[in-house]
Amino acid sequence: MKTLTLNFDNALEISKAIANQHRMKILKILSEKPHNVNExxxxxxxxxxxxxxNVKKLEDVKLISTELVPGRGTQKVNTINYDRIMIEFYQTENGERKNETVMEMPIGEFVDCQIKPNCGIVGEHDYIGMQDDPRSFYEPEKKQAQLLFFRDGFVEYRFPNRLPHGASATELEFIAELCSEAPYHKMDWPSDITVWVNGIEIGTWTSPSDFGGERGFLTPHWWLKNYTQYGMLKQFKITQDGCFLDGLKLDLPSTIEDLNIQDTPFISVKIGIKEDALNKGGLNLFGSKFGNYDQDLLMTLRYSQNNPS
Structure with a gap:
């Protein structure tokens, strides 16, 4: 998730730009996928x-950008630049946010997996290994992956644990671009996609579709248009108050204390399909050069510094 962090020097200009219902609706529409002005x-x-x-006002404050893209002729397409806006009331002397560490992990850097066809691993320019062959997920070139897809199973990542010694984790946030996995693509194809952190379930999102038919903003042109094109950016979070999906509290019993982050050398994040999932529609996981969002897997760990005894 790309965050625009404001301070007292620049918050007023942005606030004026978004203090309009039409411009807020434009941002909401563009958060789903890029559009041109006619759309x-x-x-x-x-x-x-x-x-x-209204688009021009949002461009002036750099909340959205406009690019020329090939289509039926060349057209101007608007895309959102940020997924979240925050006003920072406290900053350290060097301007960095206090008590937060942000890590981005390439989608090909998984350390374990269990994959069942249909499946594939795709680089920026071609397939890696063979399509529908789980052995391809063990190829050395997997680190260059920009798209992973499989009908059933999981992939696991291990993020470095950057929690300072003596600190207590207060919130962990994980963001990824995801969708279901169907042959080619299918707009009515639900799938229950689950995220676990350190073996604890922190959320399940039911993807409504395997999105296709319209090219993803970043998806390479060699990738056929009738294949999966883009996903939705989903935010999974666990705090001292429980688990949240896109800001909505889930009916799960775990809190961040259950993750025991202070006792582990790494933070395990697993994405996959439960064995007893109601909707076993697979998943597509997008890297920074596929889909609609210029990011890989993003994890933010927030913490409090304990007072010395």
Whole structure:
């Protein structure tokens, strides 16, 4: 997740730009996928000129950007630059956020997996290994993966544990671009995708679709358009108050204390399909050069510094 962190010097300009219902709706629409101005005007039921003026205001404060992309001729497409805006009321002397560590992990850097076909591992320019062959997930080139897909199973990552000695973890956030896995693509194809941290389930998201038919903003053009194209950016979080999915509290008993982060040399994050999942529709996991979001796997660990006794 790309976060725009504001301070007192720049918060007012951004606040003025988003203090408008049409511009807020534009940001919401673009958070799902890129659109051109005609598409935005149609969804907002506004004249083209009004929509273009609102897009320009968001561009001026760099909340969105416009790029020329090939299509039916060359067209201007708007994309959102940030997934979250935060106002920082306290900063350290060098301007960095206090008591937070952010780590990004390439999707090909998994340390363990259990894969069942349909499956595949895809680089920026070609398949890695053979399609529908779980052995491909053990190829050395897997580290260059930009798309992983499988019908059943899991992949596990191990993030470095950067919790300072003597500190207590207060919140762990994990963000990934995900969707279901069907042959080619299928818009009505639910799948229950689960995330575990240090062996503890922190959330299950039911993906509604294997999204395709419209090219992902970052998806390479050699990748056929009738294949999976993009996913949705999902935020899984565990805090002292419980587990959350996209900010909504889940009915799960675990809290961050159950992860025992202070006792582990790494933080294990596993993504997959439960054996008893109601909707076993597989998953697609996107890297920074596939799909709609320029990121790999993003984990943020927040903590409090314990007072010395």
């Amino acid at each position: 935005l005007a149609e969804k907002l039921n506004l004249p083209f000129s009004t929509t273009a003026a």
